Amino acid sequence: MPAQQFDVLGIGNAIVDVIARTEDDFLIKHGMQKGTMALIDEARAEAIYDSMGPSTQISGGSAANTIAGVASFGARAAFVGKVKADWLGRAFTHDIRAASVAFTTPPATDGPQTARCYVLVTPDGERTMNTYLGAAQNLTPDDIDERLIAAAEIVYLEGYLWDPPQAKEAFRKAAAIAHAADRLVALTLSDAFCVDRYRDEFLNLMRTGAVDLIFANERELHSLYQTPDFDAAIKALRDDVKLGAVTRSEKGCIVVSRKSNEVVEAAPIEKLVDATGAGDLFAAGFLFGLAREADHWTAARLGALAAAEVIQHLGARPETSLKDLAQDNVLPI
Amino acid sequence: MPAQQFDVLGIGNAIVDVIARTEDDFLIKHGMQKGTMALIDEARAEAIYDSMGPSTQISGGSAANTIAGVASFGARAAFVGKVKADWLGRAFTHDIRAASVAFTTPPATDGPQTARCYVLVTPDGERTMNTYLGAAQNLTPDDIDERLIAAAEIVYLEGYLWDPPQAKEAFRKAAAIAHAADRLVALTLSDAFCVDRYRDEFLNLMRTGAVDLIFANERELHSLYQTPDFDAAIKALRDDVKLGAVTRSEKGCIVVSRKSNEVVEAAPIEKLVDATGAGDLFAAGFLFGLAREADHWTAARLGALAAAEVIQHLGARPETSLKDLAQDNVLPI
Numbered sequence: 001m002p003a004q005q006f007d008v009l010g011i012g013n014a015i016v017d018v019i020a021r022t023e024d025d026f027l028i029k030h031g032m033q034k035g036t037m038a039l040i041d042e043a044r045a046e047a048i049y050d051s052m053g054p055s056t057q058i059s060g061g062s063a064a065n066t067i068a069g070v071a072s073f074g075a076r077a078a079f080v081g082k083v084k085a086d087w088l089g090r091a092f093t094h095d096i097r098a099a100s101v102a103f104t105t106p107p108a109t110d111g112p113q114t115a116r117c118y119v120l121v122t123p124d125g126e127r128t129m130n131t132y133l134g135a136a137q138n139l140t141p142d143d144i145d146e147r148l149i150a151a152a153e154i155v156y157l158e159g160y161l162w163d164p165p166q167a168k169e170a171f172r173k174a175a176a177i178a179h180a181a182d183r184l185v186a187l188t189l190s191d192a193f194c195v196d197r198y199r200d201e202f203l204n205l206m207r208t209g210a211v212d213l214i215f216a217n218e219r220e221l222h223s224l225y226q227t228p229d230f231d232a233a234i235k236a237l238r239d240d241v242k243l244g245a246v247t248r249s250e251k252g253c254i255v256v257s258r259k260s261n262e263v264v265e266a267a268p269i270e271k272l273v274d275a276t277g278a279g280d281l282f283a284a285g286f287l288f289g290l291a292r293e294a295d296h297w298t299a300a301r302l303g304a305l306a307a308a309e310v311i312q313h314l315g316a317r318p319e320t321s322l323k324d325l326a327q328d329n330v331l332p333i
Numbered sequence: 334m335p336a337q338q339f340d341v342l343g344i345g346n347a348i349v350d351v352i353a354r355t356e357d358d359f360l361i362k363h364g365m366q367k368g369t370m371a372l373i374d375e376a377r378a379e380a381i382y383d384s385m386g387p388s389t390q391i392s393g394g395s396a397a398n399t400i401a402g403v404a405s406f407g408a409r410a411a412f413v414g415k416v417k418a419d420w421l422g423r424a425f426t427h428d429i430r431a432a433s434v435a436f437t438t439p440p441a442t443d444g445p446q447t448a449r450c451y452v453l454v455t456p457d458g459e460r461t462m463n464t465y466l467g468a469a470q471n472l473t474p475d476d477i478d479e480r481l482i483a484a485a486e487i488v489y490l491e492g493y494l495w496d497p498p499q500a501k502e503a504f505r506k507a508a509a510i511a512h513a514a515d516r517l518v519a520l521t522l523s524d525a526f527c528v529d530r531y532r533d534e535f536l537n538l539m540r541t542g543a544v545d546l547i548f549a550n551e552r553e554l555h556s557l558y559q560t561p562d563f564d565a566a567i568k569a570l571r572d573d574v575k576l577g578a579v580t581r582s583e584k585g586c587i588v589v590s591r592k593s594n595e596v597v598e599a600a601p602i603e604k605l606v607d608a609t610g611a612g613d614l615f616a617a618g619f620l621f622g623l624a625r626e627a628d629h630w631t632a633a634r635l636g637a638l639a640a641a642e643v644i645q646h647l648g649a650r651p652e653t654s655l656k657d658l659a660q661d662n663v664l665p666i
Contacts (some may be wrong), residue, residue: 020431021652054401054428054650057390068387087420095387098353314647317387319354 003300006102007075007291009152011144012063012176013136014081015115016088017276019314022120027128034122035219037129037191039163045132048118057088058315059095060117063158063192065277065316068099069284069306072322073290074155075291078102078152078230080143080174084135085108088114099317105143108135118276125272125311137164140172141158149174152182154284157211159190162198175210184290186213187282194221206240213243213281221246230289234261245300247282252304254298264300267308269330277316281306285322302331339435340408340483340624344477344507345396346469346493346500347414349421350609352647353388355453360461360463367455368463368552368608370524377460378465381451390421391547391648392428395449395523396491398610398649399642401432402617402639405655408624411435411485413476413507417468421447432650438476441468458605458644468646469498474506483514484508486624489616490544494522501645508543517623519546521616522553529556539573540599546576548616554579574643578633580615585637588629598642599660618655622638633665 027034049055059068064079064233071077079096083089087106092181093115096098096103115136129280139161149155150236155178161167175185187205187269189195195202205211213238214237229256245257252265282303289299306322313319348440360367363381373381382388392401397412404410412429416422425447448469453461472494474642488511494500510519520538521527528535535557539543547570549557558566570577570589577589585598604648615636622632637653646652 010373049427052431054392054431055424056648057424091388091390098385098387249512314390 002155003151005151006074006078006153008067008070008154008156009080009149010063010156011079011080011161011171012158013061013115013133013164014064014083015094015117016092017060017117017119017129017134017316018049018056019058019119019121019274019276020053022121022122027120028054029207032120032128033128034128035126035195035205037131038193039298040130041211042132043116044114045116045130048130051078052118052120056314057091058317059092060276060316061262062160062188062280063156064096065280066156066277066283066287067101068096068317068328069281070288071100073284073288073302073326074323075288078148079266079271080105082108082136082139082143083114084108084111086113086160088116089135095317108138111138119276121276121314125275126328127274127276133164135155139164139170140166141169142179142276144170144173146177149177152178152183152184154184154287156188158185158188159194159202160193160295161196162201172210185211185214185285186215187211188279189224192219192223195220199224203240204285210330211241213245214241215245215247215279217247217249217279236267245282245286245303247279247307249278253282253300255300257296262300264297264304267304269308269312271312273312274314275311277310278307280316281310298331304327305331306327335484336484337486338409338484339411339626341400341487341488341489342411342482343396343400343412343489344413344504345491346394346448346466347397347416347425348394348450348464348469349394349425350391350450350452350649351382351388352391352454352607352609354450355455357388357455359385360453360455365461365463367461367578368459369526370464371526373463373465375445375465378451378463381463385451385453386396389647390424392425393609393649393652395493395613397429398488398613399489399620400434401650402431402655403621405651406617406621406635406659407656408566408621411481413438413481415441415469415472416447416458417441419443419446421449422468426525428650429543439612441471444468444471449619452609454607454609454647458608460489460607460609461564463652472497472503473499474502476497477503477510479504482510483516485511485516486511487517487518487519487620489620491520491521492527492535495527495534503544503556517546519542519548519620520544521548521612522557525556528553532557536573544574546578547574548578548580548612548619550580550612564581578615578636580612580640582611586615586645587635588633590629595629595633597630600637602641603647604645606645608644610643611640613649614643614651617624631664635659636663638662
């Protein structure tokens with residue numbers, strides 16, 4: 001087994017967010033379902049961009065946000081994902097490296113442009129996402145470096161990886177390498193519609209032990225088990241996976257393991273500005289806690305802190321040091 | 334004289350801001366003078382970008398920010414400036430049009446990339462700017478459409494236009510067209526170092542009556558008259574131009590005319606987040622007030638309100654409706 005070089009390595013779609021504030025009627029007019037992620041083609045991307053308001057561009061991508069969060073806690077973090085060698089690809093690369101994340105996946109030199117997500121933030125702080133996958137579709141098993149994967153304590157994968165055609169093979173390859181090196185494999189279910197697209201595959205990953213830890217929010221959990229009964233879904237989750245962390249927005253989260261269910265409160269906020277990244281940053285804190293061998297309660301508290309930070313500003317990456325934030329809140333890390 | 338079609342038309346460098354938070358020692362290490370704008374070449378742009386932290390990209394450009402502010406007050410606004418037909422040029426164009434500003438200057442199809450400004454924001458909220466002019470250098474008198482200029486009640490020009498080689502000719506052409514159509518011509522002095530580069534030209538524009546209204550902050554005014562004596566500088570300004578608006582950060586502003594000096598307070602803020610755009614948005618409110626025939630006090634109050642909005646978030650364009658803000662503050666517009 002190679003020496004442990006990273007606390008957490010994430011694999012996901014490398015995306016730049018194009019964020020605009022909007023009113024609810026814009027979503028209705030454009031047939032968007034509030035709070036979800038829709039995949040769009042380039043023509044729809046252009047149409048949405050043309051009609052949306054003045055925007056801000058900030059690096060995003062679900063797993064990439066999580067990994068930037070892990071690094072902000074002071075851990076050793078790495079990311080694998082595909083950009084193109086264009087302006088946005090350069091921005092994505094700059095931003096994740098500037099966040100102290102190791103990022104060495106070679107950019108595509110031809111094919112579609114770097115992926116972008118048009119994020120519409122409504123006055124209630126909820127975000128509605130429209131993703132043009134672009135170059136992220138070119139992530140293949142060849143981009144999975146065995147030495148790199150095996151050198152990470154935890155490998156973190158996003159469910160969204162099942163959308164690009166070859167990325168799921170990259171996902172499977174990475175999970176197998178990690179387990180061969182006796183590492184932990186974590187998966188976020190990403191989005192309720194994503195679960196709906198790949199329900200059987202995700203359940204199969206869980207039940208075969210290809211993943212050890214699941215992150216889900218309530219809607220994703222309900223979608224996974226196709227039940228409106230929360231307790232039944234939690235019970236099913238406990239049977240299917242070693243460890244689950246289910247987030248419930250302002251109601252906090254539940255950490256589900258074979259031994260127990262642990263309920264942890266959300267961290268207080270002053271004002272919800274932009275919910276983008278809440279789940280991503282919860283995962284960051286939780287993974288960081290696990291990597292540092294914290295108990296589940298502490299890991300979940302770290303997740304709650306990070307989520308609270310990111311929803312109080314525009315964009316899905318932390319703007320303040322999560323390490324300092326954790327220390328100010330007397331969480332041992 | 335053509336029919337009045339716009340309240341305010343601005344001409345300036347079309348720039349996208351690349352903004353990162355930083356500590357003061359970054360500025361020292363890179364030889365930057367805090368609170369000022371430095372012109373940089375592409376190699377230095379790359380070097381600064383490589384070493385700065387994770388960043389946010391938001392459309393900027395001094396006069397463009399002002400014009401976006403004018404439009405946010407509900408006025409009819411237009412902008413003239415040069416981008417390239419590349420990713421950032423598309424973003425600049427999208428953002429200013431999405432702010433309801435008429436923007437029809439054709440983009441350059443070759444030559445350098447769209448201009449960008451690397452903005453470093455220190456913990457005190459102060460901003461230090463590094464501008465790569467890129468495609469903005471290709472603004473020429475051919476981009477000045479006589480009908481468009483003559484159709485605006487006020488033509489607003491930025492001192493920064495004296496940096497690109499041919500833009501000052503575009504500036505002179507626009508000012509002459511405006512005066513031939515009996516319009517008001519306004520100039521912002523932009524930056525103390527910019528004043529230092531073009532002091533004689535700026536004084537000449539004022540003394541020959543090529544400009545009617547001057548915007549300056551304290552540092553620019555001291556630089557213009559090369560005196561540390563504020564009162565002496567104010568007196569000199571009154572002799573040189575019909576109307577002057579001098580901003581003094583939290584101390585408010587002074588409106589200087591042949592008739593009187595009027596002191597107007599700054600608007601209260603909760604927290605200074607990013608000073609970028611304070612002067613630009615003051616100008617937006619003041620110009621809007623003048624276009625709507627408000628008195629100088631009211632125009633300055635509108636400027637103070639707009640400046641207070643923009644310094645409480647990242648980026649130099651308003652995030653809330655300035656029209657609503659003015660109405661909430663019972664300012665007649």
